[in-house]
Amino acid sequence: xxxGIITAVGTLTxxxxxxxxxxLRIATGRLDLRDVQLGDSIAVSGVCLTAVELPGDGFWxxxxxxxxxxxxxGDAAPGMTVNLEKALxxxxxxxxxxxxxxxxxxxxxxxxRPDGRxxxxxxxxxxxxxxxxxxxxxxxxxxxxxxVNRVDGAAFELNIVPHTLAETTLATCxxxxxxxLEVDLIARYLERLLLGERAAQPSSGALSEALLREHGFWN
Numbered sequence: 361x362x363x364g365i366i367t368a369v370g371t372l373t374x375x376x377x378x379x380x381x382x383x384l385r386i387a388t389g390r391l392d393l394r395d396v397q398l399g400d401s402i403a404v405s406g407v408c409l410t411a412v413e414l415p416g417d418g419f420w421x422x423x424x425x426x427x428x429x430x431x432x433x434g435d436a437a438p439g440m441t442v443n444l445e446k447a448l449x450x451x452x453x454x455x456x457x458x459x460x461x462x463x464x465x466x467x468x469x470x471x472x473r474p475d476g477r478x479x480x481x482x483x484x485x486x487x488x489x490x491x492x493x494x495x496x497x498x499x500x501x502x503x504x505x506x507x508v509n510r511v512d513g514a515a516f517e518l519n520i521v522p523h524t525l526a527e528t529t530l531a532t533c534x535x536x537x538x539x540x541l542e543v544d545l546i547a548r549y550l551e552r553l554l555l556g557e558r559a560a561q562p563s564s565g566a567l568s569e570a571l572l573r574e575h576g577f578w579n
Contacts, residue, residue, distance in 0.1 A: 362403045362445050364456030364498075364505020366528045367391060370404070370418065372440040381425045384409075384436065387418040391444050401447040401461065405529065406503030406540040407431050408461025431463045432502070432538050441529045443503040456505025457498040458545055465489050467501075469537045470515065479520040481533065485541055490514035491551075492543035500542035504528055 368391035376383040386404060393414065401408050402419065407427060413420035428434040448454070467489075471482035483501070485493060493499060493516050497508050504524065509517045525531055552559050 361448050362408070362459040362461055362503070363448055363452065363454050364445070364459045364500050364503065366443045366445055366504055366524075368444045369527070369529055370442050370444045372436055372438055372442060373418070374438060375436060378422065381428065382423050383412070383420055384423055384433070385415075385418060385420050386442065386444070388444055391446070393419070396446065403443070403445040403447075403459070403461045403503045405432065405442040406459070406461065406500050406542055407433055407463055427463075430466070431540050432466060435538065441532065443528050445503060457500075459500050459503070459505060459542060460545060461503075462542065463540045464492070464543050464548070465541050466538050467541045469533060469535055469539065471517075472533050472535055475519065477522055479525060479530075479533075481518045481520050481530070483516055483518070483539065483541075485514045485516065487514050489541060489543055492547040494547070497547070498544045500540075502529060502539050504530070 368389050370386045370388045370391065372384060373387045374385035396402070396411060396414065396419070398411060398414060400411050402411060402421070403409075404421070409421035409423065411419040412422055423433055465486040465488065467483040467485045469481065470484045471480065473480050490513060493508060493511055495508055495511050499506055499508055499516070501518070506518045506520075506524075509519055520530055
């Protein structure tokens with residue numbers, strides 16, 4: 361588990377093809393690795409990866425075909441900058457929100473403009489994720505815990521304060537950029553819980569108006 365509070369920006373320095381998937385080397389910059397052991401989890405732009413080698417100035421991690429197909433790591437190339445966060449401990453301050461590091465989909469930046477000292481970010485999410493995104497709710501963008509300002513269909517807007525801009529890869533954001541999205545855990549599990557026994561039936565994962573009416577969430 362993670363908090364979505366980025367502690368360092370790292371750089372992808374090498375990609376090794378490994379029988380259909382890849383092994384990545386991440387230089388971790390100022391991230392303190394003294395308490396990291398082989399097998400520990402590190403979030404890389406919101407993707408939970410396992411450290412399989414620790415050369416001292418970073419780590420190597422295996423990335424499956426599933427992860428390559430459904431996250432921005434599928435577009436990875438040496439020199440790519442990534443947001444980094446070590447897994448939380450029982451004494452970690454939960455400054456963001458509970459993040460699993462399991463990416464739900466990839467969105468696209470459709471607007472990026474200054475707004476006072478902050479920046480306004482608009483992201484177009486996949487249609488299938490729209491039902492999990494709510495105004496003033498939490499969402500994880502490339503591993504960063506952020507608050508949704510407003511929602512318009514499958515598009516949503518966020519406000520990026522100067523500190524977040526300076527301490528994450530959003531400093532290089534631009535229109536057209538693809539970003540990893542992880543919706544709030546509560547929204548994801550609430551849908552399955554509302555299905556009840558129907559969750560065991562094939563193709564029963566969709567949240568419908570009828571289901572919301574049945575449970576009193578729609579008048």
